[in-house]
Amino acid sequence: MVDYKKIGLVNTRAMFAKAVDGGYAIPAFNFNNMEQMQAIIMAAVETKSPVILQVSKGAREYANPTLLRYMAEGAVEYAKELGCKHPEIVLHLDHGDSFETCKNCIDMGFSSVMYDGSALPYEENIRISRQVVEYAHKYDVTVECELGVLAGVEDEVSAEESHYTKPEEVIDFASRTGCDSLAISIGTSHGAYKFKPEQCTVDPQTGRLVPPPLAFDVLEAVEKKLPGFPIVLHGSSSVPQDEVDTINANGGALKAAVGIPEEQLRKAAKSAVCKINIDSDSRLAMTAAIRKHMAEHPDHFDPRQYLKPARESMKKMYIHKIINVLGSNNKLQEN
Numbered sequence: 063m064v065d066y067k068k069i070g071l072v073n074t075r076a077m078f079a080k081a082v083d084g085g086y087a088i089p090a091f092n093f094n095n096m097e098q099m100q101a102i103i104m105a106a107v108e109t110k111s112p113v114i115l116q117v118s119k120g121a122r123e124y125a126n127p128t129l130l131r132y133m134a135e136g137a138v139e140y141a142k143e144l145g146c147k148h149p150e151i152v153l154h155l156d157h158g159d160s161f162e163t164c165k166n167c168i169d170m171g172f173s174s175v176m177y178d179g180s181a182l183p184y185e186e187n188i189r190i191s192r193q194v195v196e197y198a199h200k201y202d203v204t205v206e207c208e209l210g211v212l213a214g215v216e217d218e219v220s221a222e223e224s225h226y227t228k229p230e231e232v233i234d235f236a237s238r239t240g241c242d243s244l245a246i247s248i249g250t251s252h253g254a255y256k257f258k259p260e261q262c263t264v265d266p267q268t269g270r271l272v273p274p275p276l277a278f279d280v281l282e283a284v285e286k287k288l289p290g291f292p293i294v295l296h297g298s299s300s301v302p303q304d305e306v307d308t309i310n311a312n313g314g315a316l317k318a319a320v321g322i323p324e325e326q327l328r329k330a331a332k333s334a335v336c337k338i339n340i341d342s343d344s345r346l347a348m349t350a351a352i353r354k355h356m357a358e359h360p361d362h363f364d365p366r367q368y369l370k371p372a373r374e375s376m377k378k379m380y381i382h383k384i385i386n387v388l389g390s391n392n393k394l395q396e397n
């Protein structure tokens with residue numbers, strides 16, 4: 063049993079309370095490899111932001127669970143080395159699919175887990191969520207649960223259709239599960255293809271697809287039912303069109319990729335939404351930088367040559383999100 067506090071990680075409790083009060087959101091960035099992790103930590107340190115390092119089931123399969131857990135431990139030391147005396151880093155399981163997966167992560171030193179029972183019948187979702195919460199709280203690990211279904215198809219997280227969270231269920235769900243935060247569905251979705259072209263309008267000036275707005279009425283109704291309770295948004299990449307263009311100009315073929323406009327995320331971050339999940343934008347930044355570098359330097363074959371600009375590009379993107387979208391810069395308790 064690894065005590066996350068002993069390796070310098072923190073849970074989400076104080077972080078979320080401060081974010082809800084302060085009208086900003088904590089960035090939850092997924093990582094699968096060293097370059098992503100370095101870029102996230104460099105960005106968090108430079109902006110003096112708390113940060114959630116997220117690990118999905120797919121990431122654990124790709125990189126190895128033990129390695130990822132030690133990378134997170136290394137991340138704390140790395141942040142200190144970069145000059146942050148008291149880093150606030152959460153190691154979080156993203157979309158835990160069973161009690162066993164959540165328990166395994168808690169035992170390995172995660173400071174926060176998500177149990178995602180959103181595709182299950184309501185009572186079953188409550189039953190397993192409660193089981194995870196009871197185990198996690200013994201070790202002061204915080205738990206995110208989910209109500210409502212996000213659309214979108216991603217390797218490990220898929221749903222044909224979205225169902226907005228029903229505000230009339232949230233009090234019963236939060237009180238019976240004892241969860242520390244609640245992921246809700248208000249129109250975001252996973253991946254780089256968040257909306258079908260027929261769901262969008264077309265901007266006459268640019269010819270770009272404009273997605274339908276998020277259901278802020280659902281968010282407001284949830285907030286009224288659970289005042290001050292930490293709310294989480296998944297599927298919150300914005301799919302920057304300049305990155306999509308760079309990928310396509312350098313041999314890629316991303317058609318009709320569209321994300322959540324940043325102004326809408328900014329608005330959400332000012333509400334009880336205190337954790338915003340971003341993964342696809344990192345994938346796009348990395349891929350765009352690598353494709354561009356490869357096209358410009360066909361003679362390069364040392365991975366450091368193309369991973370360095372890729373890491374720089376992700377870092378720039380994370381800094382932009384922290385300062386201009388989530389507003390979590392300069393929000394460390396100390397430093």
Ligand code: G3H
Pocket residue numbers: 092118119120121156157216217218219252253296341342
């Ligand atoms: O929510 C999904 C995350 O983007 C993780 O994706 O399961 O492909 O690692 P992944």
Ligand code: 13P
Pocket residue numbers: 092156157251252253254295296297298299300339340341342343
């Ligand atoms: P994106 O695919 O929009 O980046 O969402 C990531 C996410 O929700 C991770 O849980």
Ligand code: ZN
Pocket residue numbers: 156157219252296297339
């Ligand atoms: Zn997600």
